[in-house]
Amino acid sequence: MLIVADENIPLLDSFFGDMGEIRRVNGRDLSPGEVRDADILLVRSVTRVDQRLLEGSRVRFVGTTTIGTDHVDLAWLEANGIRFSAAPGCNANSVVEYVLSVLSLYAERRGLADWSDLSVGIIGVGNVGGGLAARLDRLGFTVRLCDPPRAEREGESGPEFVSLDEALACDVVTLHTPLTREGPHATHHLIGERELSRLGAGQLLINSGRGEVVDSAALKARLQAPQAPTVVLDVWEREPRIDPELVERVWLATPHIAGYSLEGKVQGTEMIYQAVSRFLGLPVRKKAGQFLPEPALSKMSFTGAADEGRALSLALRACYDPRQDDARLRLAMAGDAEARAAAFDRLRRDYPVRRECSSLKIQLKGSSRSLQDTFRAMGFKLKI
Ligand SMILES: NC(=O)C1=CN([C@@H]2O[C@H](COP(=O)(O)OP(=O)(O)OC[C@H]3O[C@@H](n4cnc5c(N)ncnc54)[C@H](O)[C@@H]3O)[C@@H](O)[C@H]2O)C=CC1
Numbered sequence: 001m002l003i004v005a006d007e008n009i010p011l012l013d014s015f016f017g018d019m020g021e022i023r024r025v026n027g028r029d030l031s032p033g034e035v036r037d038a039d040i041l042l043v044r045s046v047t048r049v050d051q052r053l054l055e056g057s058r059v060r061f062v063g064t065t066t067i068g069t070d071h072v073d074l075a076w077l078e079a080n081g082i083r084f085s086a087a088p089g090c091n092a093n094s095v096v097e098y099v100l101s102v103l104s105l106y107a108e109r110r111g112l113a114d115w116s117d118l119s120v121g122i123i124g125v126g127n128v129g130g131g132l133a134a135r136l137d138r139l140g141f142t143v144r145l146c147d148p149p150r151a152e153r154e155g156e157s158g159p160e161f162v163s164l165d166e167a168l169a170c171d172v173v174t175l176h177t178p179l180t181r182e183g184p185h186a187t188h189h190l191i192g193e194r195e196l197s198r199l200g201a202g203q204l205l206i207n208s209g210r211g212e213v214v215d216s217a218a219l220k221a222r223l224q225a226p227q228a229p230t231v232v233l234d235v236w237e238r239e240p241r242i243d244p245e246l247v248e249r250v251w252l253a254t255p256h257i258a259g260y261s262l263e264g265k266v267q268g269t270e271m272i273y274q275a276v277s278r279f280l281g282l283p284v285r286k287k288a289g290q291f292l293p294e295p296a297l298s299k300m301s302f303t304g305a306a307d308e309g310r311a312l313s314l315a316l317r318a319c320y321d322p323r324q325d326d327a328r329l330r331l332a333m334a335g336d337a338e339a340r341a342a343a344f345d346r347l348r349r350d351y352p353v354r355r356e357c358s359s360l361k362i363q364l365k366g367s368s369r370s371l372q373d374t375f376r377a378m379g380f381k382l383k384i
């Protein structure tokens with residue numbers, strides 16, 4: 001059996017080595033010729049999986065080790081009897097930690113003594129948005145949820161949902177919808193000129209969903225107008241050919257890596273391994289946990305003298321500080337369009353190992369119960 005797989009999927013040999021031959025490919029440039037004799041195709045978000053790629057091939061199963069599925073023509077796969085599996089939720093916690101780290105930096109930039117004074121509007125309340133809401137709720141933030149598809153489906157039985165405009169009135173607006181182009185709740189350019197005109201200087205807009213959810217031409221114009229909001233972008237229209245002028249105008253710019261914790265990536269591979277095993281009728285014996293190495297930083301200790309807010313931001317940023325990714329992306333914006341696109345993909349391919357808060361044990365000596373609760377709410381393990 002031949003498995004054609006994106007070379008950027010971690011642990012291919014560990015999970016799939018005993019199932020067949022693995023052919024590693026560059027997912028961005030994958031051609032029909034490279035998949036023609038494959039039985040199984042494993043991709044990431046950068047491969048467009050459609051009729052053009054697969055017609056006439058032997059492929060019977062496609063797996064994407066990602067949450068998003070906007071790069072896959074699901075209807076064509078179904079019509080052609082090709083089984084498909086994604087990895088819902090695999091890196092949701094990584095994105096949640098990305099947003100929390102951005103929030104801690106933003107509170108500092110605003111000079112806020114207590115970051116939970118910020119109200120947060122979450123647009124798209126699924127695995128990522130829902131996980132973020134739960135975390136923020138435990139941390140004492142005011143959270144507004146906007147998810148019309150869920151509101152329609154769940155009615156009175158669901159949580160309280162607000163309109164898009166109500167969510168846009170929060171101090172922080174963070175986008176976690178999939179990219180969809182059809183239907184009553186299509187998200188393509190969901191945030192356009194009208195929505196951007198509602199955001200002002202005291203507000204922060206974060207997009208770590210998909211670039212095309214925001215109209216970037218309208219965003220560029222809004223960022224040049226008076227009273228512009230602060231903007232953080234992890235995802236961009238037309239990746240990897242992103243707009244260097246937009247990079248210049250946003251506060252933090254990262255190369256689509258919000259979901260790139262090692263845990264998130266390995267869980268993505270694990271979920272697709274499980275799906276392939278089910279498809280082939282093989283037992284599921286391997287687990288992501290057995291392949292996660294010891295983290296480089298495993299313990300942090302705070303004494304009773306530690307300032308609570310500072311202790312939290314230190315621990316959070318020890319795990320992940322988006323300013324490093326921002327600096328790398330800005331450096332990569334030199335050169336012509338081809339060089340910039342190649343650099344964008346290189347930053348993603350050579351991404352340094354990043355571990356989630358759960359990999360770090362926090363020792364709190366003589367600390368208050370409330371600080372312990374806060375660290376737990378963030379997902380850290382406590383050693384008291
Ligand atoms: N930057 C990154 O590295 C990553 C980005 N993502 C992106 O985040 C997206 C969301 O991920 P999950 O939460 O796991 O997906 P999910 O499918 O669990 O949740 C998405 C939610 O968005 C809602 N939604 C759909 N249309 C909407 C609209 N017009 N307005 C408001 N809400 C709407 C859905 O009802 C659903 O509850 C993914 O589809 C992917 O595109 C995911 C992982 C990593």
Ligand SMILES: O=C(O)C(=O)[C@H](O)COP(=O)(O)O
Pocket residue numbers: 008043044045046065066067068069091256258259260348
């Ligand atoms: O899971 C998703 O959805 C994502 O956006 C991934 O984090 C994107 O990673 P790549 O598949 O583009 O490496």
